[in-house]
Amino acid sequence: MKKYFSLIIFFFQILPADASIKIDVINKLKKTENINFNFSQKINEKTEKGNCTILYPKKIFCEYFDKKGKILVSNGKSLVIKFKNTGAYYIYPLERTSLNLVLDKEFLISKIEQLDVSQKEKDIIRLQIIENNQKINIFFDKKTKNLNGWEITDIYQNKNLTTISNILENQILNKKIFLLPKRTD
Numbered sequence: 794m795k796k797y798f799s800l801i802i803f804f805f806q807i808l809p810a811d812a813s814i815k816i817d818v819i820n821k822l823k824k825t826e827n828i829n830f831n832f833s834q835k836i837n838e839k840t841e842k843g844n845c846t847i848l849y850p851k852k853i854f855c856e857y858f859d860k861k862g863k864i865l866v867s868n869g870k871s872l873v874i875k876f877k878n879t880g881a882y883y884i885y886p887l888e889r890t891s892l893n894l895v896l897d898k899e900f901l902i903s904k905i906e907q908l909d910v911s912q913k914e915k916d917i918i919r920l921q922i923i924e925n926n927q928k929i930n931i932f933f934d935k936k937t938k939n940l941n942g943w944e945i946t947d948i949y950q951n952k953n954l955t956t957i958s959n960i961l962e963n964q965i966l967n968k969k970i971f972l973l974p975k976r977t978d
Contacts, residue, residue, distance in 0.1 A: 891945035
C-alpha cells in the first residue's frame, strides 16, 4: 500500500511542474511579437549559418552567411528563397511548407496547450506536433522558455534541424525586410 501511495504522490509532484513549464512557454510566446537570432541549420549532412528575424504571424527574413548571398523571406503568404550572386529565385506558397506552422504563434500556442510536456531533456523542452502528416519538433530553452529551434521536413523532403542562439525579442523592426524580393531575371 505504501508503494502505491508513494507512486501517486510522485505523479502529483511531477504533473504541476509539467503544467507550469507549459504555461510558462505559452506565456512567453504570447508576449513575443518578434525575435531576431543567429541560427545553425543542418540539412542532411550540410550545415548553414545565418541570422533571422521572425515577426509573428508568419513573417521571416533570413540572411545566410554563405558566398551565394542566400536569403529567405516570407511575407506571411509566400516564401521566397533567392540567391543574390546568381539571381536564382524560388517562390513557394507558405501554406505548403512546414515553416507555415513554425511561424504561426497562435497555432503553436493551441498545440502546446494540448501536449504533454514529457519530452524534457537537460537544457531544452522538446515538443512534438503532428499536423497534416507533418511531424514538427519545437525546442524551447528550459530556463528562459525562449524558442530554441525546430526540426522539420523542408519543401524538398529533407530533414532540417535549426538551432537558434543570441536571441533578441520584441525589437523595433523595419517591416520592409518582409517584402518579397523582386526577380532580377
